[in-house]
Amino acid sequence: xxxxxxxxxxxxxxxxxxxxxxxxxxxxxxxxxxxxxxxxxxxxxxxxxxxxxxxxxxxxxxxxxxxxxxxxxxxxxxxxxxxxxxxxxxxxxxxxxxxxxxxxxxxxxxxxxxxxxxxxxxxxxxxxxxxxxxxxxxxxxxxxxxxxxxxxxxxxxxxxxxxxxxxxxxxxxxxxxxxxxxxxxxxxxxxxxxxxxxxxxxxxxxxxxxxxxxxxxxxxxxxxxxxxxxxxxxxxxxxxxxxxxxxxxxxxxxxxxxxxxxxxxxxxxxxxxxxxxxxxxxxxxxxxxxxxxxxxxxxxxxxxxxxxxxxxxxxxxxxxxxxxxxxxxxxxxxxxxxxxxxxxxxxxxxxxxxxxxxxxxxxxxxxxxxxxxxxxxxxxxxxxxxxxxxxxxxxxxxxxxxxxxxxxxxxxxxxxxxxxxxxxxxxxxxxxxxxxxxxxxxxxxxxxxxxxxxxxxxxxxxxxxxxxxxxxxx
Amino acid sequence: xxxxxxxxxxxxxxxxxxxxxxxxxxxxxxxxxxxxxxxxxxxxxxxxxxxxxxxxxxxxxxxxxxxxxxxxxxxxxxxxxxxxxxxxxxxxxxxxxxxxxxxxxxxxxxxxxxxxxxxxxxxxxxxxxxxxxxxxxxxxxxxxxxxxxxxxxxx
Numbered sequence: 001x002x003x004x005x006x007x008x009x010x011x012x013x014x015x016x017x018x019x020x021x022x023x024x025x026x027x028x029x030x031x032x033x034x035x036x037x038x039x040x041x042x043x044x045x046x047x048x049x050x051x052x053x054x055x056x057x058x059x060x061x062x063x064x065x066x067x068x069x070x071x072x073x074x075x076x077x078x079x080x081x082x083x084x085x086x087x088x089x090x091x092x093x094x095x096x097x098x099x100x101x102x103x104x105x106x107x108x109x110x111x112x113x114x115x116x117x118x119x120x121x122x123x124x125x126x127x128x129x130x131x132x133x134x135x136x137x138x139x140x141x142x143x144x145x146x147x148x149x150x151x152x153x154x155x156x157x158x159x160x161x162x163x164x165x166x167x168x169x170x171x172x173x174x175x176x177x178x179x180x181x182x183x184x185x186x187x188x189x190x191x192x193x194x195x196x197x198x199x200x201x202x203x204x205x206x207x208x209x210x211x212x213x214x215x216x217x218x219x220x221x222x223x224x225x226x227x228x229x230x231x232x233x234x235x236x237x238x239x240x241x242x243x244x245x246x247x248x249x250x251x252x253x254x255x256x257x258x259x260x261x262x263x264x265x266x267x268x269x270x271x272x273x274x275x276x277x278x279x280x281x282x283x284x285x286x287x288x289x290x291x292x293x294x295x296x297x298x299x300x301x302x303x304x305x306x307x308x309x310x311x312x313x314x315x316x317x318x319x320x321x322x323x324x325x326x327x328x329x330x331x332x333x334x335x336x337x338x339x340x341x342x343x344x345x346x347x348x349x350x351x352x353x354x355x356x357x358x359x360x361x362x363x364x365x366x367x368x369x370x371x372x373x374x375x376x377x378x379x380x381x382x383x384x385x386x387x388x389x390x391x392x393x394x395x396x397x398x399x400x401x402x403x404x405x406x407x408x409x410x411x412x413x414x415x416x417x418x419x420x421x422x423x424x425x426x427x428x429x430x431x432x433x434x435x436x437x438x439x440x441x442x443x444x445x446x447x448x449x450x451x452x453x454x455x456x457x458x459x460x461x462x463x464x465x466x467x468x469x470x471x472x473x474x
Numbered sequence: 475x476x477x478x479x480x481x482x483x484x485x486x487x488x489x490x491x492x493x494x495x496x497x498x499x500x501x502x503x504x505x506x507x508x509x510x511x512x513x514x515x516x517x518x519x520x521x522x523x524x525x526x527x528x529x530x531x532x533x534x535x536x537x538x539x540x541x542x543x544x545x546x547x548x549x550x551x552x553x554x555x556x557x558x559x560x561x562x563x564x565x566x567x568x569x570x571x572x573x574x575x576x577x578x579x580x581x582x583x584x585x586x587x588x589x590x591x592x593x594x595x596x597x598x599x600x601x602x603x604x605x606x607x608x609x610x611x612x613x614x615x616x617x618x619x620x621x622x623x624x625x626x627x628x629x
Contacts, residue, residue, distance in 0.1 A: 111519070130519060131554050134574050142575050149520040 027422030032413035036274035067100035068375035070168045072382040075371030077170030082365035088355040089172030094237045098340040103151025104376035105333040108441040110144025122428040143195045172359035193341040216418045218326025218411030221246035224295035232301035236374040244299045248321040257372030288406040291378025293332035298322040305342035311335045326439040364390035375400040401442040477530040480512045489589030492536040499610045517563040522571035526578025533565045533584045542590035543605040550582040
């Protein structure tokens, strides 16, 4: 009789989820489901709100990446007002977005994932945390704290506070950049660049230790999607949608963000509150695709900054065509931090960066607006409709993590098939399921409040419902 | 003497905004050259770099388990045990980070005030607000006392 292993977190996690592994009579994993059990309701309760509230309202979607929602919401509202924001505002929003990428990727790599790399995926979970990292590599622990601090300080300098800054608004930004603020940010960049290059050098030296993980962590062909510049470069704020296949061939290109529904469909499944986006051209669920750092570095023709381009060229040598293993999200994140450091420097040195004309003002002029940007985790889409008074009547959000939903489900199945023994549960197998999810750095990683130690209870149940085996952590 | 005051909590959850309220009150009263005031949602690892080089750190937070309006004050020691969070650390853990990452060991005190209402709302309940104003006086007295001791020491 078939059996199930249910990985069900305790209630103190922020983003609720669970994993179900289905076993056959031999105890082999045959299927896996990644359930998001939390309902947020943002698409519904914003109906009736004035469009001017949307950036601040939508920023509350997340406490880790509020800037991403601020940016996408503001861009959607720009379209509703039918304004072209001042060039300086465009640059300032880009700096804010890149600072977000820097701090978010730093959190993912140094705090959430480095314990696995430094201590091993089978190490004692009680030590697989920042203190474990500190014990074996204190310099890396300090680097992680400092790099995230720099990114957050930039956000605070620009937006007034680190979490939920209210600085980006429909039409531009609230305040121009001051000269002393610009000088502070420029002064931080060399240190941030050094830290990132150290981390890259170290991580590349460790790749041979993780060949099995690279081979089994979400390593399968999918399409990849993201934004690119008009000439195919790395883009996080604006640009056009591009989709590539597993061989690196472009299958969709230069799609304006407001036509995302031409290529993306959204399905729902009864076992999860998170939607399942898919590529319409290939149907559901065959149209599985990935977004985020790995996808972005797969679809581009170049990064556009010298150090990042150098690292990107080396990164692409790992595999002909697109890199398929989700394990390489970690490597891609570090390259994106490096790009962020360089690009922020370029923007801060633009001659008009201190211009005080930073906001375009207008009344509602269009009934529908779409804002698309690249969050640290992937493409983020905010789509609103308003009435003539500027009140929101409808909203659709395609969250970055959602694009990866199909891939995460398939990835868990792949990892579970390789590492989970259906007859006896082991902590290392649990951690590998977790580690696969961490590759994607989903917003659900908020659920892993405890570093490297997702609060999990795994039960192996007999067909009669009795507990055959159980492992509890957290 | 250098000090850092960290008031933390969620100002959109009623009395959980105690830390923010007290931080704002102290910002009006304190000597900003010697006292840094921080209001934040959670204690994060990055704060360890901020507190490591100072002489005193004062944590201010709401308490959902004590009587509404009850002020509690205790010393805090560095302790690396317990759950290690990426964006919600305890004062003990933060001090341990400051010690182990940056070799800093400031004296630390935690002020908590019992909250009455933690619903989705802004503003403090009256009883809690009155207690916060008392706590502000206590913290100012602590800062003043330490400043006076330092001046006497150098005299």
